[in-house]
Amino acid sequence: DADVTQTPRNRITKTGKRIMLECSQTKGHDRMYWYRQDPGLGLQLIYYSFDVKDINKGEISDGYSVSRQAQAKFSLSLESAIPNQTALYFCATSDSGEPTGGTGELFFGEGSRLTVL
Amino acid sequence: AQSVTQLDSHVSVSEGTPVLLRCNYSSSYSPSLFWYVQHPNKGLQLLLKYTSAATLVKGINGFEAEFKKSETSFHLTKPSAHMSDAAEYFCVVTPFSGYSTLTFGKGTMLLVSP
Numbered sequence: 679d680a681d682v683t684q685t686p687r688n689r690i691t692k693t694g695k696r697i698m699l700e701c702s703q704t705k706g707h708d709r710m711y712w713y714r715q716d717p718g719l720g721l722q723l724i725y726y727s728f729d730v731k732d733i734n735k736g737e738i739s740d741g742y743s744v745s746r747q748a749q750a751k752f753s754l755s756l757e758s759a760i761p762n763q764t765a766l767y768f769c770a771t772s773d774s775g776e777p778t779g780g781t782g783e784l785f786f787g788e789g790s791r792l793t794v795l
Numbered sequence: 796a797q798s799v800t801q802l803d804s805h806v807s808v809s810e811g812t813p814v815l816l817r818c819n820y821s822s823s824y825s826p827s828l829f830w831y832v833q834h835p836n837k838g839l840q841l842l843l844k845y846t847s848a849a850t851l852v853k854g855i856n857g858f859e860a861e862f863k864k865s866e867t868s869f870h871l872t873k874p875s876a877h878m879s880d881a882a883e884y885f886c887v888v889t890p891f892s893g894y895s896t897l898t899f900g901k902g903t904m905l906l907v908s909p
Binding site for chain 1 (some may be wrong): 804827829831836837838839840841844846885887889896897899900901902
């Protein structure tokens with residue numbers, strides 16, 4: 679089984695619909711992230727969470743919300759989807775980096791491709 | 796503040812020739828630097844990382860990168876390209892302290908021809 683699992687892997691929806699993308703991890707990491715990937719733009723951070731009670735906006739949080747239901751679960755919601763939210767979405771996890779003896783390396787899910795018509 | 800610039804959006808090489816993917820960074824703090832690879836329709840996988848130890852870092856699949864503080868660069872190299880190296884590569888920076896998020900470059904697509 680994958681360490682970071684995203685569902686659904688593909689979704690086509692219509693403008694104005696509410697969409698939830700779910701992410702679960704078995705790495706035991708405290709930190710979880712949602713990224714959006716568009717061709718030529720790299721990965722842009724939408725939201726991140728450094729622990730269950732910590733939620734932070736990233737570079738492009740407008741139009742998105744998140745919920746950290748447990749250490750292992752972090753979901754991304756689009757309350758009213760619009761066509762320019764068509765993209766590939768990645769969930770990732772990491773430990774807390776060098777200060778805690780970790781690496782800070784990100785572990786990614788396989789991605790969720792969302793198309794908004 | 797931190798940022799990453801990948802100097803080439805596309806790099807084309809022939810199989811068996813050297814690969815050079817260029818990355819420059821800026822960071823207000825001592826950085827940790829990473830290279831990730833993304834094959835088509837896949838998630839991202841760590842190639843290698845620099846975290847203040849040896850400046851020449853060896854990664855998987857024969858890749859390596861050298862941290863040059865004076866040039867604020869972290870270029871990725873491989874002596875001999877293989878067809879399976881065709882993918883998109885991302886340079887990533889984060890403060891060594893760990894108390895921040897990672898910043899991605901826009902990516903370099905590596906094309907390998909027979």
